Amino acid sequence: MMFGRLLLACVCLTPVDPVQATYRLVQVAEEAHFAETFDSDPLDRRWVQSKAVKATNAEALKYDGQWVVEEPAAAMYPGNRALVMKSSGRHHAIAAYLHTPFSFIHTPLCLQYEVRFGRDVECSGAYIKLLTQTHLLRLSQFSESTPYSVMFGPDKCGTSHRLHLIVRVTDSSNGRNQEIHAPQPADDLTVYFTDRQPHLYTLQLYQDSRYEIFIDQSLISQGRLLTDEVQYTESPDSQPESPVSGLGAGSVAALGLELWSLSGEVMFDNFLLTDDLKLAERWTQDTWGRKQPGLLERLLIATNSLPWLWGVYVFTVGLPIILFISYMWPDKRFGPPDQDYYYKKYDEPQPDRQPERDQPDRQPASDQPDRQPERDQPDRPTSLSDYGAVSREGARRRETRKVQRKSDLEVENERHSLTSLKTNRP
Helix, strand or coil, X not given: CHHHHHHHHHHHHCCCCCCCCCCCCCCCCCXXXXXXXXXXXXXXXXXXXXXXXXXXXXXXXXXXXXXXXXXXXXXXXXXXXXXXXXXXXXXXXXXXXXXXXXXXXXXXXXXXXXXXXXXXXXXXXXXXXXXXCCCCCCHHHCCCCCCEEEEEEEEEECCEEEEEEEEEEECCCCCCEXXXXXXXXXXXXXXXXXXXXXXXXXXXXXXXXXXXXXXXXXXXXXXXXXXXXXXXXXCCCCCXXXXXXXXXXXXEEEEEEEEEECCCCEXXXXXXXXXXXXXHHHHHHXXXXXXXXXXXXXXXXXXXXXXXXXXXXXXXXXXXXXXXXXXXXXXXXXXXXXXXXXXXXXXXXXXXXXXXXXXXXXXXXXXXXXXXXXXXXXXXXXXXXXXXXXXXXHHHHHHHHHHHCCCHHHHHHHHHHXXXXXXXXX
């Protein structure tokens, strides 16, 4: 028992300090439609910050928020950089062209990236837009009115924690556009906005309108977009008149982040867009998987939001240790061997011991009275049958003495008879 408690205390009280490890650059998958780690190239090599201006002032930038590429403040892997939306209370917009355009004839579409909220989030979006391929697309003029085919990612405002999936499709029967909104996941998403840890968001979208959404590789939502359960909203440029007969989303030429943040310090990393699920699996292991904490650290991190897990850990760790000790050393006894509880009922018989206060005082041999030698003592019975024989013999002796005994009257009569006989003799 003591050993189990000591081991549990050592495990639970051991400080979990982040151990820095050398970060190995991830090889960008050329076969992917888009892949970005932000570890090597400067930001302006590939990404374009929007220069769109406000409608009311042609000289004022509409998106004046700052974007930087930097390492997190508590970087466990030096050299692992990420894109950070820095400014508080500002609009931000940045975009990049795909390596090769994506068409929805390729299935499935797999989009994933990491998000980390570095401050307490009051109101901030972290969703991504897949921009529709058109001859009018200019990334330097990227804004909220730029057409997109898919919008996906987390968003928070007030007490609402949401995960968006919106697909813009074209009705093949009349050529009109509409937006399809997937239902919100049933799970509570609060922890992903508040724990200040990076989380991996993954969307898998199929041509038959099926979709699957994962957070940290755990499935949290799935379904079909073209059903009565999804929400249909009209696009700004058209009014739908009939149901959609197929996922007719437009081809994708670029991806972008068009966001407003009240808190800032939102980190983005490891973007991937591909139609190869095997490639996505390898990318995940090389990026997200390498940065995950060990089992012990994950267990300790979980107690921050679920303190009752400590009870589960104590029971889970302590009980097997106790059972193991009881099985391996069943005869093991604890405590001083001179105590009564040390012995078990299946041990060899032990003599009764009286406490010293209850034992009579012993006199020295010289002070003890002399005992009569055994030969001077009457014979004593040595068995139960001897006791019976002695009792019968004593009874016969007493009976004999009783028979031989005469009364005083008989003795007087005999004496008188003798006297008469002597007197009557001649």
